[in-house]
Every structure is written in structure tokens, then in C-alpha cells.
Amino acid sequence: MDGREQFLHKRVFVSNVDTYSSKYIAKFLSTCTPGELSEDGDAENTSAEREKLLERLVECDAVVYNISEHATEEQIEEATWAVTALHAEMDRFRSQKIFILVSTVMTWALTKPQDLDDVLTDDDYRRRRPHPNFKNHCNLEKLVLKLGKAKRSKFTGYVVAGGLQYGKGESLFHYFFKTAWSMQIPKVPVFGLGTDYIPMIHVYDLGGVIQNVIDLRPKSQYILAVDDSKNTLEDTVKVLSAVLGPGKINKVPEAEARFMKDLKEDELEYLSINLHLETVVLKNSFNFPWKYEAGMVENMNHIVKEYKDSRQLLPIRMCLSGPPAVGKTTVAEKLCKYYQVHHIKLKEIIEERITQLEETMKGGDVEYDDEESVTVAQDQLETIRGSMAKNGGRLADPLAFHILQDKLNSAPCKNQGFILDGFPKTYEQAKSIFSDEDTESEDYNPKIPMYNRRITPEFVFCLEASDNFLMERAQGFTQILAEKMRYTQVEFVARLDKYRRVGVADETVLDYFDEMEIHPEHIEVNTDDPEYTDVMKKITEVVGRPRNYGTGPQEQEVERQRLEEERQQRLALEAARKKKQDGAALAQLAAQYEEWELNVSEVKKQEHELLEAQSIPLRNYLMKYVMPSLSEAMVECCKVKPDDPVDFLAEHLLQNNSQD
Numbered sequence: 001m002d003g004r005e006q007f008l009h010k011r012v013f014v015s016n017v018d019t020y021s022s023k024y025i026a027k028f029l030s031t032c033t034p035g036e037l038s039e040d041g042d043a044e045n046t047s048a049e050r051e052k053l054l055e056r057l058v059e060c061d062a063v064v065y066n067i068s069e070h071a072t073e074e075q076i077e078e079a080t081w082a083v084t085a086l087h088a089e090m091d092r093f094r095s096q097k098i099f100i101l102v103s104t105v106m107t108w109a110l111t112k113p114q115d116l117d118d119v120l121t122d123d124d125y126r127r128r129r130p131h132p133n134f135k136n137h138c139n140l141e142k143l144v145l146k147l148g149k150a151k152r153s154k155f156t157g158y159v160v161a162g163g164l165q166y167g168k169g170e171s172l173f174h175y176f177f178k179t180a181w182s183m184q185i186p187k188v189p190v191f192g193l194g195t196d197y198i199p200m201i202h203v204y205d206l207g208g209v210i211q212n213v214i215d216l217r218p219k220s221q222y223i224l225a226v227d228d229s230k231n232t233l234e235d236t237v238k239v240l241s242a243v244l245g246p247g248k249i250n251k252v253p254e255a256e257a258r259f260m261k262d263l264k265e266d267e268l269e270y271l272s273i274n275l276h277l278e279t280v281v282l283k284n285s286f287n288f289p290w291k292y293e294a295g296m297v298e299n300m301n302h303i304v305k306e307y308k309d310s311r312q313l314l315p316i317r318m319c320l321s322g323p324p325a326v327g328k329t330t331v332a333e334k335l336c337k338y339y340q341v342h343h344i345k346l347k348e349i350i351e352e353r354i355t356q357l358e359e360t361m362k363g364g365d366v367e368y369d370d371e372e373s374v375t376v377a378q379d380q381l382e383t384i385r386g387s388m389a390k391n392g393g394r395l396a397d398p399l400a401f402h403i404l405q406d407k408l409n410s411a412p413c414k415n416q417g418f419i420l421d422g423f424p425k426t427y428e429q430a431k432s433i434f435s436d437e438d439t440e441s442e443d444y445n446p447k448i449p450m451y452n453r454r455i456t457p458e459f460v461f462c463l464e465a466s467d468n469f470l471m472e473r474a475q476g477f478t479q480i481l482a483e484k485m486r487y488t489q490v491e492f493v494a495r496l497d498k499y500r501r502v503g504v505a506d507e508t509v510l511d512y513f514d515e516m517e518i519h520p521e522h523i524e525v526n527t528d529d530p531e532y533t534d535v536m537k538k539i540t541e542v543v544g545r546p547r548n549y550g551t552g553p554q555e556q557e558v559e560r561q562r563l564e565e566e567r568q569q570r571l572a573l574e575a576a577r578k579k580k581q582d583g584a585a586l587a588q589l590a591a592q593y594e595e596w597e598l599n600v601s602e603v604k605k606q607e608h609e610l611l612e613a614q615s616i617p618l619r620n621y622l623m624k625y626v627m628p629s630l631s632e633a634m635v636e637c638c639k640v641k642p643d644d645p646v647d648f649l650a651e652h653l654l655q656n657n658s659q660d
Contacts, residue, residue, distance in 0.1 A: 013060040020171035021069040028207025054085050062214045066102040068162045076136050087147040093154040100158045101144045105199050106134040109273050119276040125222040162206045163199035163226035169310030175263050177307050180245025183412045187250035188241040191257040194234030196274030199226040202292040212286040224279040229295020239300045314547050315417035322463035324495045325474045331532050332421045339546050341417040349407045357381040401432050408455035416548045427507035460513045460520040
């Protein structure tokens with residue numbers, strides 16, 4: 001990738017802009033550094049390409065090489081070549097040039113402070129000890145400092161050791177954000193004890209540090225780029241889970257974490273760091289507006305919003321309305337599967353709340369269910385059961401609406417979205433559930449209720465069908481299913497009649513949404529298509545594509561590799577299975593052939609024995625009546641030696657037979 005934007009003065013080169021970190025550094029510099037920004041993706045390491053790249057580097061005032069995030073050996077080798085080649089070309093420089101290596105605090109991973117109560121600062125960089133897997137990073141840092149420290153030189157080298165980067169959609173911390181957002185597990189994992197202090201920095205603040213290096217060119221060549229937070233991994237994940245996810249964490253041993261899906265081993269290396277770092281150069285020499293100086297924990301709400309915005313995590317909220325038997329539940333289930341959102345049915349969420357309260361009273365989660373929460377759960381459960389007892393098993397509307405509001409405001413519904421199935425049914429119910437109580441707004445009009453934007457559906461669809469069509473469909477259900485769904489003839493007619501009467505009221509539920517400028521879409525159902533193809537097509541055209549989660553390039557590459565590995569495994573298993581089947585088939589054929597040969601041999605033996613048995617009477621007859629005369633005739637023939645032996649034998653036998 002090679003992109004350029006024109007500015008007034010400086011020309012800046014940024015490497016590897018296809019990666020998470022470099023992309024946002026380049027984006028920050030493009031808005032803050034006057035001049036020209038030259039971006040470089042992964043170029044081929046041929047000599048011709050290197051020559052072209054060197055010419056571009058020579059033309060730039062500042063060259064930024066980023067190896068802070070999952071740097072490959074090729075990227076480190078290219079950065080080494082770049083700083084060496086530029087140093088060798090100093091005589092060609094028309095002005096002062098700086099080389100900035102964006103490295104990582106992993107080169108400090110094994111560094112110990114001289115005093116246990118002290119923190120490490122920029123001045124301690126000579127004592128730094130790298131993580132075993134980051135020795136090449138450390139060696140490159142030393143090379144940049146060595147080549148870039150000559151006095152009165154046109155070439156100056158800087159090393160910016162950045163903390164673990166976060167923000168703008170996440171990279172290293174993406175596993176935790178995705179796990180919290182998806183809510184697929186009840187607790188967000190924390191690896192190990194979670195008590196290690198992790199130095200961090202927002203990716204935009206890292207861009208600000210680099211921009212200040214370019215502008216100010218400080219005396220110190222080694223700069224730690226970390227924020228003021230002193231947070232552990234447990235602190236970070238706990239707050240993240242509370243803001244975005246289920247509100248709970250679960251400590252997982254590191255050995256077990258290495259086998260977790262979607263978590264790369266090198267990410268565990270970064271997260272296992274434990275350092276107290278403090279930057280002196282930033283505080284004393286730089287003056288730039290921090291975005292998140294206090295760190296991720298203190299700014300988690302903003303970080304979560306960045307995450308959702310960057311990855312387009314927009315929840316989809318829908319409401320399906322329509323008469324009984326029109327197919328609302330079936331369509332809702334299909335839409336939930338397509339859009340990966342939550343299916344909301346009033347009866348089910350009330351049962352779910354009762355189950356949750358019962359589990360809390362039993363103390364199912366010892367860590368989170370304290371005495372106070374158990375008491376609150378008991379009071380709520382008694383209130384619900386009392387209301388249901390008074391109303392013949394039905395929960396009173398205020399309580400039911402409160403439970404529904406809690407569900408719609410829960411993290412899963414706020415993160416992914418929901419589909420309301422056949423509820424609310426009336427104008428008053430919709431007003432009670434979705435109206436906002438904020439009457440202090442300047443735009444407040446008592447005749448038009450304010451609506452709660454967090455839980456009000458964005459899309460409302462009304463499925464419509466004729467009474468005859470609905471009656472025929474209801475009659476087509478089996479007796480068991482009809483009784484279960486209350487579609488028996490008496491019940492169905494009553495329900496349909498009630499729906500029609502509510503639909504012609506002065507104010508309907510669809511009128512409420514109309515007033516809120518959420519205009520319902522009416523869709524006709526007139527065929528018995530079990531897949532509801534036409535209905536699904538019309539709804540998805542209005543709502544658009546699934547937009548509740550988008551994977552970035554890294555996740556797409558990981559997913560591609562995972563699918564390729566699965567494909568290779570399937571091919572290997574298929575080949576092994578086929579080989580096994582072929583071997584078994586050959587073995588079966590060999591056994592069948594051996595058995596056939598045995599059978600043939602036995603048949604031949606039996607035929608021989610049968611022929612032998614059948615030939616005994618004939619042999620005895622020949623030996624008694626034929627062979628004596630024939631033998632005598634043949635002896636005479638041998639004595640006489642006639643010209644025609646056969647004629648002689650015939651005449652001899654005839655004469656002897658006559659005599660006999």
C-alpha cells in the first residue's frame with residue numbers, strides 16, 4: 001500500500017500501515033504533522049524494490065518504522081536494513097533527518113528496579129532486559145541508538161518504547177472485548193493471577209508521542225511511551241466486563257489459556273508482563289494533549305464506544321406485530337439466526353427472571369451472590385409470585401413491563417440487539433415500555449411522549465393476512481400443537497377477534513411508533529411457504545445486512561488460516577478414511593478369493609470322487625468280459641504283424657466270439 005497526502009512542510013514515512021498500530025499512527029500524523037505523509041505496506045524484499053524504497057526514505061524528513069506489534073522477522077530485518085542504509089547515505093541528505101523506531105516495552109520485560117519500591121524510568125533504558133522472544137527488538141533498538149547518536153550528524157535516531165496499545169477497535173485486547181461483547185460465556189476470562197501491572201498507551205496517544213518527537217527532536221534518544229495508569233489485567237478486564245459484558249470475570253490458569261480458541265500464544269506473552277514504568281521525557285520535554293492519560297480503566301466507557309464505532313457494532317432492534325397464526329415466531333426465529341440477535345418473548349423472559357432469582361437465592365455464584373443480593377432476589381421473587389397468584393398465573397403489567405425493560409437494557413440486547421415477538425400489543429403498553437420520563441427537555445411535548453432510544457425498536461414490521469387464510473392455517477395444525485399454541489377453534493376465534501378489535505382502536509401500537517417517526521412496514525402473508533421466503537426478503541431489504549459484528553483484517557486472516565487448517569484436516573481425515581476403506585476392501589476381496597479357491601478345490605475333489613465311484617461297475621465289466629479277449633487278440637496281432645492291425649483285431653475277435 002502506498003498512499004500520500006499533501007501538507008505544508010514535513011515529509012514523513014510510516015512503515016507497515018496495513019497493521020493496526022501503524023494505521024492509526026499514520027492517521028494521527030496525517031492530521032497533526034504539516035507536510036507529506038508517505039505510507040508503506042508490506043513490500044517485496046527484492047533488490048530493485050529496496051532501491052526504490054531507499055529513494056523514498058532519503059526524500060523524507062522523518063522515517064518511522066514500527067515493530068511494536070507482533071513484528072515478524074522480515075519486518076525487523078527490513079527496519080535494520082532501513083536504518084543502516086539511511087546512515088550510509090548521510091552525505092546525500094540536504095537537511096536533518098530523523099529515524100524513529102517504534103518498539104515495545106517487552107524489551108523491558110525482565111528488568112528489575114534497584115529498589116522494590118522504585119519505578120523504572122526512561123533513564124534506566126541501559127539496564128533493560130528483554131523478554132526472551134524480544135531480543136531481536138532490543139538489538140535493533142541498540143543499533144538505532146548507536147547509528148543515530150553522532151554529534152553534528154544529519155542523521156538522528158530515536159527509540160519510542162510503547163506500552164501495550166489499546167483503543168480504536170482493539171488489537172492485543174480484542175479477545176477480551178469480543179468475549180465481553182458476545183456474551184457467549186457467563187464470565188470474561190482473566191489469565192493467571194491477573195495481578196501483574198501492565199504498562200499501556202492508547203494508540204492515538206502513541207501517535208502524539210511520535211509527532212512530538214518529529215517536531216521537538218528531544219535530547220533524550222530513548223523515550224518510554226506509557227500512560228499514567230497503574231492497572232493490572234484483572235482491573236482492566238473487571239471494568240470491561242462491567243461496562244460491556246456480563247459483569248463477571250473468571251481467573252483461568254495460563255497453561256489452560258494457551259488452548260483457548262481465538263487467543264494467540266504471542267498475545268499471552270504481552271499480557272504476562274509485570275512492570276512499573278514511568279515516563280520522564282514525556283512529562284518534562286513534551287507538551288501534547290493526551291487523549292487518555294489516565295488509562296483504559298478510567299476511560300472504559302469511551303474505549304468501549306470507540307470499539308463499537310470502529311468495528312461497526314450496531315445493535316439491530318426490531319418489533320414484529322400481527323394476528324395469531326400469521327407466523328411471527330417463525331419469522332422472528334429466522335431473523336434472529338440471520339442477524340444473530342436475541343428473540344424476546346414476554347412469557348419466556350418472565351420465566352427466565354424467575355429462574356435467575358431462584359438461582360440467586362440458592363447462592364449459585366458464591367463470588368457474586370452476597371447476602372444483600374440474596375435478600376433482594378427473595379423480595380422480588382415473592383412480589384412476582386404474589387402478582388401471578390392474584391391474576392390467575394399472569395403477571396401484572398407494571399411488573400411485566402419492568403422485567404421487559406430490564407431485559408432490553410441488558411448487555412446482550414444492548415450489544416447485539418433484539419426482536420420483540422408480538423409485543424407490545426397496544427398503544428398504552430408501548431408507551432409504558434418505551435417512553436422516556438425526561439420531561440425537562442426543551443422539546444418536551446406532553447401530547448407526544450419522548451421515547452427511550454436505547455430500547456425502542458428501530459424497525460417495526462406488521463405481518464398481515466386475511467381471516468380465511470389464518471383460519472385455514474390454524475385448522476391445519478395437529479390437535480396437540482393446536483392445544484399447546486392455543487389454536488383450537490374456540491380459542492383461536494376469540495384471539496383473532498380480540499386482535500381485530502384492538503387494531504381498530506383510536507390509538508394502536510402502530511400509531512405509537514408512527515408518532516415516534518418509526519414508521520411500520522406492512523407485509524402481506526398469503527402463501528403457506530414454511531421458509532417465509534418473500535417475507536424474509538422484504539424485511540432484510542429494509543434492515544440491511546447483518547451488522548452486529550465485523551472482523552478486522554487480522555481476525556479475517558486468523559479465520560482464513562483456521563478454515564484452511566480445518567480443510568487440510570478434513571482432507572487428511574478423508575484420505576485416511578479412504579485408505580482404510582480401500583485396505584478393508586482389498587482384505588475382503590483377498591479373503592473372498594481364498595475362500596473361492598478352497599471351494600473350487602473342494603468341488604473338484606468331490607467331482608473326482610463321484611467319477612471314481614461311477615466308473616467302478618464299468619471297470620469291473622471291462623475287466624471281466626472285454627479285456628481278456630482284447631488282450632489275447634492284441635498278443636496275436638503282435639505276433640502276426642498284419643498290414644491292417646485294426647481289421648485283424650476285429651476279425652480275430654469275431655472268430656473267437658463265434659467259437660465262444
